[in-house]
Amino acid sequence: MREALALLARDLKLAWREGGAIGVALGFYLVVIAITPLGLGPDLNLLARIAPGMLWVALLLAALLSAGRLFENDYEDGSLDVLTTGALPLAAVAAVKCLAHWLTTGVPLALLAPVLGLLLNLPLEAMPWLVLSMLAGTPAVSFVAGIGASLTLGLRRSGLLLALLVLPLYVPVLIFGVAAASAAITGPASPWPPFLMLCALSLAAIVLAPIAAAAALRTALR
Amino acid sequence: MQQTFGLAAHKLGCQRGGRTIFRDLSFELAPGQALLVSGPNGAGKTSLLRQIAGLLPLAAGELHLEGASPDHALPELCHYVGHLNAVKPSLSVGENLQFWSTFLGGAGADVRNALAAFGLAPLADLHAGLLSAGQKRRLALSRLVAAPRPIWLLDEPQTSLDAASLELLDAAIGAHLASGGIAVVASHTPLKSKFAHKLALGKERVR
Amino acid sequence: MISLANPTRFLELAARAIPWLAVAALLLIGIGLYLAFFVAPPDYQQGETVRIMFVHVPSAWLAMFGYVLIAIAALGTLIWRHPLADVAAKAAAPIGATFCFVALVTGSLWGKPMWGTYWVWDARLTSMLVLFLLYLGLIALWQAIEEPGRAGRAAAILALVGVVNIPIIKFSVDWWNTLHQPASIIRPGGPSIDPSMLAPLFVMAVGFTLLFVLLHLIAMRAEILRRRVRAMQQRQIEHAALVEA
Numbered sequence: 001m002r003e004a005l006a007l008l009a010r011d012l013k014l015a016w017r018e019g020g021a022i023g024v025a026l027g028f029y030l031v032v033i034a035i036t037p038l039g040l041g042p043d044l045n046l047l048a049r050i051a052p053g054m055l056w057v058a059l060l061l062a063a064l065l066s067a068g069r070l071f072e073n074d075y076e077d078g079s080l081d082v083l084t085t086g087a088l089p090l091a092a093v094a095a096v097k098c099l100a101h102w103l104t105t106g107v108p109l110a111l112l113a114p115v116l117g118l119l120l121n122l123p124l125e126a127m128p129w130l131v132l133s134m135l136a137g138t139p140a141v142s143f144v145a146g147i148g149a150s151l152t153l154g155l156r157r158s159g160l161l162l163a164l165l166v167l168p169l170y171v172p173v174l175i176f177g178v179a180a181a182s183a184a185i186t187g188p189a190s191p192w193p194p195f196l197m198l199c200a201l202s203l204a205a206i207v208l209a210p211i212a213a214a215a216a217l218r219t220a221l222r
Numbered sequence: 223m224q225q226t227f228g229l230a231a232h233k234l235g236c237q238r239g240g241r242t243i244f245r246d247l248s249f250e251l252a253p254g255q256a257l258l259v260s261g262p263n264g265a266g267k268t269s270l271l272r273q274i275a276g277l278l279p280l281a282a283g284e285l286h287l288e289g290a291s292p293d294h295a296l297p298e299l300c301h302y303v304g305h306l307n308a309v310k311p312s313l314s315v316g317e318n319l320q321f322w323s324t325f326l327g328g329a330g331a332d333v334r335n336a337l338a339a340f341g342l343a344p345l346a347d348l349h350a351g352l353l354s355a356g357q358k359r360r361l362a363l364s365r366l367v368a369a370p371r372p373i374w375l376l377d378e379p380q381t382s383l384d385a386a387s388l389e390l391l392d393a394a395i396g397a398h399l400a401s402g403g404i405a406v407v408a409s410h411t412p413l414k415s416k417f418a419h420k421l422a423l424g425k426e427r428v429r
Numbered sequence: 430m431i432s433l434a435n436p437t438r439f440l441e442l443a444a445r446a447i448p449w450l451a452v453a454a455l456l457l458i459g460i461g462l463y464l465a466f467f468v469a470p471p472d473y474q475q476g477e478t479v480r481i482m483f484v485h486v487p488s489a490w491l492a493m494f495g496y497v498l499i500a501i502a503a504l505g506t507l508i509w510r511h512p513l514a515d516v517a518a519k520a521a522a523p524i525g526a527t528f529c530f531v532a533l534v535t536g537s538l539w540g541k542p543m544w545g546t547y548w549v550w551d552a553r554l555t556s557m558l559v560l561f562l563l564y565l566g567l568i569a570l571w572q573a574i575e576e577p578g579r580a581g582r583a584a585a586i587l588a589l590v591g592v593v594n595i596p597i598i599k600f601s602v603d604w605w606n607t608l609h610q611p612a613s614i615i616r617p618g619g620p621s622i623d624p625s626m627l628a629p630l631f632v633m634a635v636g637f638t639l640l641f642v643l644l645h646l647i648a649m650r651a652e653i654l655r656r657r658v659r660a661m662q663q664r665q666i667e668h669a670a671l672v673e674a
Binding site (some may be wrong): 152155157164197203213 | 562
């Protein structure tokens with residue numbers, strides 16, 4: 001357990017000190033949302049209708065931007081080799097790193113979303129559920145990104161390949177996330193069923209994704 | 223007193239990318255003994271070390287840990303110091319070592335001893351990114367003392383080290399062997415440590 | 430299974446099976462197409478355009494069959510370490526992707542007269558599109574990793590992750606939208622398609638399946654031979670290095 005906490009603390013410290021990656025992800029999120037109305041026109045009603053979906057799609061892309069660094073850094077400087085010799089199982093190592101990614105990327109993006117929602121005329125009453133749905137869904141995003149990152153470790157163009165591999169797997173998260181976020185706007189449908197599905201998806205991802213990621217890491221380390 | 227183990231390899235085979243790197247490799251190390259593995263590049267020195275560390279699967283043969291109970295896993299008893307240093311530039315020297323010490327099962331005092339053993343104490347608060355190549359290598363090697371593990375696997379440990387640092391390395395290996403530990407060292411250049419066994423790889427090409 | 434593990438034996442068996450499969454597949458597809466276009470009656474609602482179903486539905490089935498095949502091969506690679514498992518997976522991916530693509534195109538063409546547009550985001554077509562993306566991911570991963578051992582294992586992991594996700598994706602897409610015709614073949618209370626349409630459908634399905642197996646065996650042979658050439662080239666390089674030394 002202390003090994004897991006030490007690894008988490010180290011990864012959080014590194015993310016904080018090498019602050020660049022979080023900043024870039026947040027900046028990317030801002031840029032994509034900012035140019036959307038330029039592409040679609042400033043019709044506020046239209047923007048308000050697409051806001052939850054747009055905010056979710058842009059969040060997925062922004063999260064994927066920083067997913068490459070999940071294992072790449074440790075792989076390149078030899079730390080990953082040494083991490084496998086610890087008492088902590090490799091699946092737990094992968095889980096801790098995905099958790100660190102969620103805390104340093106998923107959560108900030110989710111918290112920024114309502115602010116960006118203002119740019120898209122998102123109604124204020126939709127904001128709590130937007131944030132809640134994102135906080136519930138981004139663990140799945142980070143943990144599934146871990147699978148993609150471990151499969152593409154050390155490959156050329158790994159960023160693009162990672163996105164190609166992982167985005168289809170995000171379809172359920174996206175569907176339920178947008179449904180939960182927009183339920184407050186679109187009327188009587190309750191946000192609870194999709195929200196609970198999101199929680200279930202995240203829990204399943206937290207448990208199962210590290211196993212696949214560890215297998216992929218072992219394969220890459222040979 | 224740390225538990226001591228022996229390591230025996232029986233007819234090990236290694237394959238990478240579908241090609242056979244070596245086969246029928248055997249050796250036996252009793253506690254307190256060291257093995258020097260030499261050979262040209264590509265002969266399989268790194269592959270052998272990685273097989274013992276559990277990073278590369280065995281294509282053939284077995285590795286046997288003498289004196290171990292079933293819940294001992296070989297990789298968890300090894301220190302693996304490869305070509306890369308596993309040093310994070312944005313953490314300080316002390317933070318780097320403290321992390322590895324905790325992660326690999328060391329105690330608080332071990333970090334101070336490790337810094338001292340490799341002459342890094344004055345650099346402890348510096349960001350590791352500022353270190354020279356030799357200092358980074360010493361930081362990587364100081365992991366060996368930062369957590370107690372019976373089996374040391376060193377891949378060209380002397381890279382970037384000056385004469386004084388080589389002395390520190392030899393002293394550390396000597397102390398480790400004296401307390402019953404085992405070391406497998408891959409190296410082109412001679413080290414002062416006494417090696418009970420030597421293995422030269424790559425003498426015959428495998429068809 | 431074990432006897433098939435030897436690539437040479439497999440090549441022999443494949444070589445013998447391929448001509449028979451080719452004849453059988455062509456025959457059945459030929460009969461199926463004849464039945465589909467000349468014998469089966471037009472649908473009372475959709476008219477003649479329903480005939481596209483006889484290509485669309487079997488293609489969709491085989492797209493799913495292909496992915497399941499890859500998933501089973503993935504288990505073969507990761508758990509049983511069957512030597513031909515990754516060859517089977519690698520060979521099946523483009524074939525499955527093509528059937529998936531055919532299903533998408535025929536689905537779109539079938540939809541145009543019914544819905545008025547070439548694409549509608551209904552549950553079935555959307556799920557098929559996501560399946561196509563999963564296939565593309567597998568193929569891209571195979572291409573991106575040079576070392577065949579690692580490529581095989583990585584693709585196997587991805588295939589298993591995908592196969593676990595497919596039901597979840599399907600469920601979520603269904604939940605999201607239901608415009609497409611409900612699955613009219615397998616339904617409690619029997620198929621709702623007229624038996625005169627069922628026969629050509631099954632003939633086409635079996636014919637397509639044989640076609641899949643045929644293409645798969647051909648592709649596996651090609652892959653095995655490709656690997657042999659690579660191994661020979663590697664030995665040549667090593668021998669040359671020895672002679673120089």
